[in-house]
Amino acid sequence: MSFMxxxxxxxxxxxxxxxxxxxEKIDYILECARHAPSAANRQPWRLYIVTGEAKKRLEAAYSKSWFAEAPLALAFVGNRRECWVHSDGTEYLMCDVAIFCDHLTLAAAEVGLGTCWIAAFDKTAARQALQLPEDEMPFYLSPLGFPKPDSTRAKSRKALADIVVWRQE
Ligand SMILES: Cc1cc2nc3c(=O)[nH]c(=O)nc-3n(C[C@H](O)[C@H](O)[C@H](O)COP(=O)(O)O)c2cc1C
Structure with a gap:
């Protein structure tokens, strides 16, 4: 499969x-994510792989049935103490964790596994379910599993002309 x-x-x-x-599929996607770039190479991410009773608790943070259906749940978490902060005050934690998540979700697709980025979850419930320390922030959740045959749909994207700006002068 090409990158395109x-x-x-x-x-x-x-x-x-x-x-x-x-x-081996889990190991593969973890290794791909581990190679993600991050600001100042701080790698301020943690990945919680959630099963069993912990997964049942995490399901309270996002109530869609398809989230509970998958055999594993993933929580992409950032550590505030480890992230790089620009001198103008901009924190790159959410960005770094997103790149990590993107590497993992693309790798999962390559090996036939499904994922879905989830940001609209209850952060307080997730913190409790995962027993996160104070300095760890949950940014994204995802189910991880084999897709049901009818669970994908066509993607809609803006045209390049609407999103790319070439500037010369
Ligand atoms: C940062 C981010 C947050 C998202 N949060 C949710 C979410 O809470 N629930 C959901 O069903 N999908 C969520 N999505 C999935 C988007 O809706 C989806 O990526 C977008 O519609 C494009 O569709 P595609 O992923 O099939 O290409 C999120 C995606 C991203 C990148």
Missing amino acids: ELCKGRCSVRGYLPDPIPQ
Whole structure:
């Protein structure tokens, strides 16, 4: 699969089979995510891989049935103490964690696994479910599992002409 095919083929999956995920696929996507770039190479991310009772608790933070369906839940978390902050005050924590998440979700698509970025979750409930320390911020959740056959749909994107600006002078 070319990178272009991967970019076009990855999509938000909102329907999962209960089938377990082979460990080698998990190892592969973790290793891809580990190589993500970050501001000043701080790598301020933590990935919580959530199963069992902890997953049941985390489901309270996002009540959609497809989130509960998948065999694993992922929580992409940033550590505030570790992130780089621009001299103008801009914190790059959410950005770094997003790049990590993007690497992982693309790698998952490459090996036939579904994911869906979730930001609209209850952060307080997630903090409690994951027992996060004070300096760790939960930014995104995702289910991880094999997609149900009918769980993907066509993607809609703006045209390049609407998003790219070439400036010369
Ligand atoms: C930062 C971010 C937050 C998102 N939060 C949610 C969410 O809370 N719930 C949801 O169903 N989808 C969520 N999505 C998925 C987007 O709706 C989806 O990526 C977008 O519609 C494009 O579709 P595609 O992922 O299939 O290409 C989120 C995506 C991103 C990048």
